[in-house]
Amino acid sequence: MYRYGDIGYWFIVIISMVLGGLTQAYIRKTYDKWSKVPSGLHNTGADVARRMLNENGASQCGIGRVEGHLTDHYDPRDNNLHLSSENYTGGSVASVAVACHEAGHAVQTAKGYLPGKIRTALVPVVNFSQSTWMFVFLGGVFMGMVGLVQVAIFLFAFTVLFQLVTLPVEIDASRRAVRFLADSGSQIDQQGAKQVLTAAALTYVAGALVSVLNLLYLLGRTSRR
Numbered sequence: 001m002y003r004y005g006d007i008g009y010w011f012i013v014i015i016s017m018v019l020g021g022l023t024q025a026y027i028r029k030t031y032d033k034w035s036k037v038p039s040g041l042h043n044t045g046a047d048v049a050r051r052m053l054n055e056n057g058a059s060q061c062g063i064g065r066v067e068g069h070l071t072d073h074y075d076p077r078d079n080n081l082h083l084s085s086e087n088y089t090g091g092s093v094a095s096v097a098v099a100c101h102e103a104g105h106a107v108q109t110a111k112g113y114l115p116g117k118i119r120t121a122l123v124p125v126v127n128f129s130q131s132t133w134m135f136v137f138l139g140g141v142f143m144g145m146v147g148l149v150q151v152a153i154f155l156f157a158f159t160v161l162f163q164l165v166t167l168p169v170e171i172d173a174s175r176r177a178v179r180f181l182a183d184s185g186s187q188i189d190q191q192g193a194k195q196v197l198t199a200a201a202l203t204y205v206a207g208a209l210v211s212v213l214n215l216l217y218l219l220g221r222t223s224r225r
Helices: 007-034 045-055 085-089 093-110 114-143 146-184 187-224
Strands: 062-066 073-075 080-084
Touching: 007 093, 007 187, 045 062, 045 080, 045 085, 045 093, 045 146, 062 085, 073 093, 080 085, 080 093, 085 093, 093 114, 093 146, 093 187, 114 146, 146 187
Parallel strands: 062 080
Antiparallel strands: 073 080
16 A cells, blocks of 8 residues: 555655755855854844844743754743854854844744744644654554544644644744844844845755655555555
8 A cells, every 4th residue: 555665755755855955954054154254233142132032022031041053942831042052152143143033933922923823732733643643654554444544644734734834933033033133233144144044944945845745645645545
């Protein structure tokens, strides 16, 4: 029913590897380039993010550090920005851009941005579906139960939906960051932020595309069955 030797399966595997490798290489190259350029704001990423939060109705949001490289994120559960050390203390264009992008997510929460609310509401459902769909799928394949396979695909569809909803959320956070830097920083900050955050957005686009291809492949195989 589902053979790992069929062309469709390997096409998706190759596309996933190529897109993943290209987008990761591009964001590393872009981030490294702008991490060497000092920001015109002459402040650390944390300082600039704090200013953005205060000026956009999200002053209650906290800012802390997190281990790792480019592990920066905003957590709506504790209403905190978690910035990697290089972006928390760094004063480069890249550091400021990433910090302001995460601040953009906090501003979304403060202003009740609808796609952000939908994304947050989907998190527990997606956590469940991601951890179970493959086991249900394999069980359906090995037992020859098409109905069980369909349940697995239904669960996987929530992961795809989550990634599609994530796209406008990430793009909007970047838009807010670039707009703030355009108003408060220099031309170099705006230019660098656009390049760094566009590179980052491509990873979400690639991930969503691969997930959609996987879903279409699974639906096609099940339909033919």
